[in-house]
Amino acid sequence: MTPKKLFTLFAFAEAVTWTLLIIGMILKYGTRTTDVGVSIGGGIHGFVFLTYCVVTVLVGTSQRWPLGLTVVGLLCAVVPYATIPFEISTRRQGLLEGDWQLGRGGRAPRNWFERLCAWAISHPAAAVVVGLAAVAIVFTVLLLLGPPV
Template structure:
């Protein structure tokens, strides 16, 4: 298996995990600040999980960008998508719609494509 499909699959999983962990952190902060839940609403634990997911998302974005030959602009948007809540999912959906999570996206960057059998 080449690393392109692996990078795409890994990116999709991590983008989803990052969005879920962001949501969990927002819920935990709400519980801590508004509901005054015990144990700080789970913020320390959920915050650490989200922090790890955030870092892994950044690394997987750069890895996928290199393997799938994303432009610098697309890569920077992907990295910026990690900041607002749930934007990693929006970015991942955009990549799917525009064919940027396939190894075929390398063709648009100048790679030679195999002739099709028509």
């Protein structure tokens, strides 16, 4: 999968899951009918939010986006539907074109972070397994610590 296809997929998915979460919030807080929408929509949105952030960092690092642009891409996930205009802008600027610049056959990584990104791009299945394990560990630790005070 190219950086363009991957980024476009998750930018769109992030916007769609915002819709699920907003509908759930309207049902819970507006109509006071059910909180199921927040539970389901919020969980899906949280997963896609985190995945969009990882994809943004991978694509931005591989394609050598300026750090500021990558940060803007991450912040767009916080604002409902902002990932769509950000994706359109990066596509129009040609920042999503071409194959992965890191990974097999790409440029050599310059530091440990680029080496990590290159490994994840070259070994996506293993990266997903490692990522899911890391999220599960962090999630478990947070559950053990309890809710914020």
